[in-house]
Amino acid sequence: MVEPLRLGAIEAGGTKFLCAVSDRDGTILMQTRIATTTPDETLGAASAFFTKAAEQLGALSAFSIGSFGPLSLNPVAADYGCITSTPKAGWQDVNLLTHFRCTVDAPMALDTDVNCAAVGERLFGSGQGLDTFCYVTVGTGIGVGLLINGAPHGGANHPETGHIKLPRAPGDDQFAGICPYHGDCLEGLACGPAMQARWGVPAETLPADHQAWDIEAEYLAGLCATLTYTVRPDRIIIGGGVMQPPMFDRVRRALREKLAGYDASMRAIDMADYIAAPTAGPSAGLTGALALAYRTMTRQWPMHWAITDTSSITAEAVHA
């Protein structure tokens, strides 16, 4: 008999924490959504949820967190497990691993929200069958998850590719950018709030023929060119609120121009295949975090899981 396995996971975002417990097959047994307020309140409610889950379902076998960041992911660093220099008030230097180690008794993994979403895309979406790909999200920030040889890439810590510098797009040499650290890094010029600051209205309300979209496509194609030259992925998946459907062809065209016929293998890139939308659904990050918990137990990805639809997750907040 296969012993029952209980996997716990959190997708920790700046507005909400999605929490779930699944069985060995990825079937969600309990779930909740908790508003991200103060660390005490939000982490306390999350711990209470998992305590209740363990009472009802049995002890957790493994636990995983996919979180907003930047995070300290270096196991030998003094601040391992911390959210570090986030602009989110009250959340600087909050140690997620320390908190949950005191309240959840299970082997624990921590990775970025974008790496967990990339894992979700690898298992159930546009990353299926790929060894090495990038997952980009363009919304309130610009995040990049990176799977190399099928596993989330860490390095000395997690990458922060949103903060690379690119040449200014034609027609965009006045706007100073909004990154508090770098001003006009990619995120400072091209995330959703940057577009709002640049044009005075929310990005999603700009008409489809507004020059803002050409400038945005130029920056995102610049990101894709840098990822192509640096990592040479099999695919770049781009999602997030700013990435409306008409943007895909704009980014593909601009990227093709940037590569400029260099290298046979880059000439051979099929842009329609190379620049793709995510398809694992809004729960890709939570599902990826559950898969990370599964892998913590078994050293394998759960290739047998069906798509786990947690998009109907409840809004009920659980308090201790």
Add this chain to the structure above:
Amino acid sequence: MVEPLRLGAIEAGGTKFLCAVSDRDGTILMQTRIATTTPDETLGAASAFFTKAAEQLGALSAFSIGSFGPLSLNPVAADYGCITSTPKAGWQDVNLLTHFRCTVDAPMALDTDVNCAAVGERLFGSGQGLDTFCYVTVGTGIGVGLLINGAPHGGANHPETGHIKLPRAPGDDQFAGICPYHGDCLEGLACGPAMQARWGVPAETLPADHQAWDIEAEYLAGLCATLTYTVRPDRIIIGGGVMQPPMFDRVRRALREKLAGYDASMRAIDMADYIAAPTAGPSAGLTGALALAYRTMTRQWPMHWAITDTSSITAEAVHA
């Protein structure tokens, strides 16, 4: 008894091919240096050398090539094994693997010259003990080798990080750049020949206080920032003729400014340790290629090798 093992390797460069055969312990048994002229002549001479070596020393157990590129390294591509869009006359679309498979009877590996040099640095130089690092060479071009979790990174093909675009350095907005594909990509602005085109004299003759070095440091720090944000390596090793000793502190200072205090883990970077010179000697690429051959046989890196000094390799050309 351990069976005798014969490893063959080539460091294939634009001016010379270094060829060597070693035993299981990395001791060089035969070696030669062949001028890079036409593919027929150079590859013919290399094959003749390995044929003679096999007669004298016994059949090769494994064979590896570290080559200039760009290369097709995707095993399922039709041109797998080819040098593709090189500017070097006569060498476009030359298939190295096809040539040597006809003349050398051994399992065969192919990687970039910079990835092989990175392997050499991993085993015997500034990459020892590191999981994930970059090896940058700034000379006739700008090449970047990448070891991730101790193994050379390939992806869909090898990266070509020299061709990323960066913002122009202050004071360098007139020079068009020399890259035949991209004009003012990093290589087009900052490789040795670009410096010569920009300033009218060879880079190594420019005085130490010339503004050229500030501009060069700005571009190389831009590369290091991009590598830091994209890959988050443990170290960036920079070598090549342009990288004179005084450049290291300039690059470190400029990189520190660019990171601008972002992310605790980046603030904690010790620049003197993070930006380092190569220390495995001029034969790092050939030694790395031999190590790659060893790994092809054994699935392991030869951690027991002493440093293999092939810097005194002979100038004798071997002809069939």
